[in-house]
Amino acid sequence: MTSNPTRTRPTAVNQPTPRYYDFKTYLTRTFGCKIHRISLDAHLSCPNRDGTVSTLGCIFCDDHGSGTGLARQGLSLTEQIRTLKQGLSRRFKVSKFVAYFQSYTNTYAPMPRLRQLYDEALADPDIVGLFIGTRPDCVSPEVAALLAEYARTHLVWLELGLQSAHDRTLALINRGHTFADFVTAVTRLQGTGVQICAHVILGLPGESADDMMATAQHLSALPVAGVKIHLLYIVKGTALDQMYLRGEYQPLTRAAYVRLVGDFLGYLRPEMVVMRLTGDPPREFLRAPTWALEKQRNLEEIKGDLTERDLWQGKFYDVSTRG
Numbered sequence: 001m002t003s004n005p006t007r008t009r010p011t012a013v014n015q016p017t018p019r020y021y022d023f024k025t026y027l028t029r030t031f032g033c034k035i036h037r038i039s040l041d042a043h044l045s046c047p048n049r050d051g052t053v054s055t056l057g058c059i060f061c062d063d064h065g066s067g068t069g070l071a072r073q074g075l076s077l078t079e080q081i082r083t084l085k086q087g088l089s090r091r092f093k094v095s096k097f098v099a100y101f102q103s104y105t106n107t108y109a110p111m112p113r114l115r116q117l118y119d120e121a122l123a124d125p126d127i128v129g130l131f132i133g134t135r136p137d138c139v140s141p142e143v144a145a146l147l148a149e150y151a152r153t154h155l156v157w158l159e160l161g162l163q164s165a166h167d168r169t170l171a172l173i174n175r176g177h178t179f180a181d182f183v184t185a186v187t188r189l190q191g192t193g194v195q196i197c198a199h200v201i202l203g204l205p206g207e208s209a210d211d212m213m214a215t216a217q218h219l220s221a222l223p224v225a226g227v228k229i230h231l232l233y234i235v236k237g238t239a240l241d242q243m244y245l246r247g248e249y250q251p252l253t254r255a256a257y258v259r260l261v262g263d264f265l266g267y268l269r270p271e272m273v274v275m276r277l278t279g280d281p282p283r284e285f286l287r288a289p290t291w292a293l294e295k296q297r298n299l300e301e302i303k304g305d306l307t308e309r310d311l312w313q314g315k316f317y318d319v320s321t322r323g
């Protein structure tokens with residue numbers, strides 16, 4: 001992997017979080033106050049599960065669709081917001097929130113239904129923005145136009161599950177879309193005011209460190225404004241779990257993950273918002289690696305490694321690749 005070791009550490013990312021541009025800082029800069037995110041379950045489906053693309057789903061996904069499961073408990077969006085807001089206000093002393101449509105594919109429904117869901121979230125006066133999780137192949141021109149409408153009056157981020165920029169990996173993990181689909185979605189939203197966040201996973205089967213760094217470089221060359229970095233962990237009952245039990249997949253060690261995150265940040269464009277540095281596995285369903293449950297320690301080790309190796313976001317970023 002090529003790097004540019006002559007790049008100096010930009011002052012912009014020195015304060016208040018020195019080595020990368022974290023989400024909390026971004027939200028505070030954008031709104032001038034502390035903002036918390038409320039994760040919602042809109043009770044939608046996913047084309048990679050309902051048979052439109054596949055019935056199997058991604059190999060790491062269980063049937064909760066990487067989501068909160070609150071809709072299954074019968075809570076409407078309004079009820080979810082009300083309940084979660086109360087808890088977060090008490091715990092974090094915040095009064096403004098962004099709504100994060102997390103579970104399944106949140107642009108995968110007829111337009112009137114999507115509009116109704118987004119309106120329902122924004123009807124709460126304390127909700128100041130929309131974060132919408134979806135797949136790259138579920139951003140039709142109609143969806144792009146709808147999101148652009150909301151972006152005229154609110155902060156709107158579309159969180160696209162990419163996971164890897166390599167089509168052979170995407171096929172192996174049964175994503176059911178290609179990197180080209182991701183580029184199409186990003187291009188479609190360019191200039192609309194909708195910000196794009198890419199989700200990536202480190203430790204996918206068959207990927208080398210160079211493959212993962214290439215994904216960071218591809219993202220940095222596109223008009224992608226943010227990234228969420230996840231660890232590949234194994235949820236019981238998934239296809240990945242079967243691979244693991246057959247001895248066909250070994251999760252990363254903590255030390256390997258920590259180093260990969262540091263290097264990955266080095267290849268990211270300095271102004272990209274880093275919304276996550278690791279995943280949040282569900283304790284009761286996690287098979288491995290168990291160290292993934294120690295989120296605080298993992299974050300501390302990542303930050304310690306950045307300091308120890310004197311790494312920072314954009315250290316290896318090649319400005320000539322800017323899209």
Ligand code: SF4
Pocket residue numbers: 046047048049056057058061062065066103104105135161
């Ligand atoms: S696209 Fe998301 S919800 Fe659908 S199968 Fe993959 S991880 Fe699960």
